[in-house]
Structures are given as structure tokens and as C-alpha cells.
Amino acid sequence: MTAADKFGIAFSIGFTVALVAVAMSFAGMSQTTVQPMPAPAPTPAPAPAPAPAMSAKVSIPSGSSVPGCEATNECYKPAEVTIGVGGTVTWTNDDTAAHTVTSGSINAGGPDGVFDSSIFMAGKTFEHTFDEAGEYDYFCIVHPWMTGKVIVE
Known part of the structure; x- marks a missing residue:
């Protein structure tokens, strides 16, 4: 070998x-x-949007009877609120002058008849319950530069 x-x-x-x-x-x-590989964790469902409030409070602040509050959108505080259908908004007259809370727009023909506080004095309140979704503009008939909006969802 x-x-x-x-x-x-x-x-x-x-x-x-x-x-x-x-x-x-x-x-x-x-x-x-x-x-075996563990199953992936389920993806959580996104959190639902919070339900709109069922009530809101709006102040008619001191001094709103004099022109100028419209420049800062502070004639009604807050100037815009959002509530749910069936919700109630309460306006309080914290000014020394008499005011109204009247639905509609001074620029779109005036009152639309949905709600109207009539004139209410300092320290008094007015409330309205909204039964239909929509956007409701409002103003003060005595002081038409005062405007606000209620959004009902």
C-alpha cells in the first residue's frame, strides 16, 4: 500500500x-x-370619542353692554358651547345691564324663533333645552354686537 x-x-x-x-x-x-411563537397581542380598539356634555353654562360678563367685547369674542363666555341632543344651556347675566339671548343672527335676518329669553336683568338666568342636533347662532337684541353659538351633537 x-x-x-x-x-x-x-x-x-x-x-x-x-x-x-x-x-x-x-x-x-x-x-x-x-x-411555538406566541400569538401577537390583539390591537386594542380606539377609544370612542367622549360624549358631548349634557349641559353648559354661559356668562354674560360685566361690560358686555359696551361695544368692544366682540373684538375678543368675549361678549358671551364662552362664545361657543357644544352639548348633546337633549342638553341644556344656562345663560347668567353677570353684567349690570339688561340683555337677551335670542336665536338667529343679526346679519341673517334677525331672530329665527327657536329660542328667546326676552329681556332679563342682572343676576338672572335663562335656560334652553336643545332637542335637535345642529348649530344655533344667537345674539342680544339690545346689544347686537354680542353673538354666540350653541353646537348640538
Whole structure:
């Protein structure tokens, strides 16, 4: 037997042993327990929008009977409120002058007849319940620069 033959046999045996070792490692892998991937966490539903308030308070602030409050939209505070259908808005006259809260717009033909406080004096209140969704502009007949809005959702 020549040296080349001995080398070939040794190489073949070494290659075979390596192949067997690789095969055994694969065989050992089949006995390994594979952990399933956990299911992804469900995506939470978005939070619903908060329901509109069922009541709101509006002040007719001191000094609103004098022109100028319209420049800062502070003749009624707040000048715009949002409530739900069936909600009630209460206006309080915190001024020293008499006022009205009258639905409609001085620029769109005046009162529309939906609500009207008539004249109410300092310290008094007026309230109105809104049974239909919509936007309701209002103003003071005595001081027409005073405007506000009720949004009913």
C-alpha cells in the first residue's frame, strides 16, 4: 500500500466521521422541542370619542353692554358651547345691564324663533333645552354686537 493509498483511506475515514457527526447533530435537533411563537397581542380598539356634555353654562360678563367685547369674542363666555341632543344651556347675566339671548343672527335676518329669553336683568338666568342636533347662532337684541353659538351633537 502506497502513501497515497493510506492518505486516501485516512481522508475517506475522516470525511465519513465528520459527515456522521453532522448527521447526528441534525438528528439531535429533531429531538429538540420547538416552542411555538406566541400569538401577537390583539390591537386594542380606539377609544370612542367622549360624549358631548349634557349641559353648559354661559356668562354674560360685566361690560358686555359696551361695544368692544366682540373684538375678543368675549361678549358671551364662552362664545361657543357644544352639548348633546337633549342638553341644556344656562345663560347668567353677570353684567349690570339688561340683555337677551335670542336665536338667529343679526346679519341673517334677525331672530329665527327657536329660542328667546326676552329681556332679563342682572343676576338672572335663562335656560334652553336643545332637542335637535345642529348649530344655533344667537345674539342680544339690545346689544347686537354680542353673538354666540350653541353646537348640538
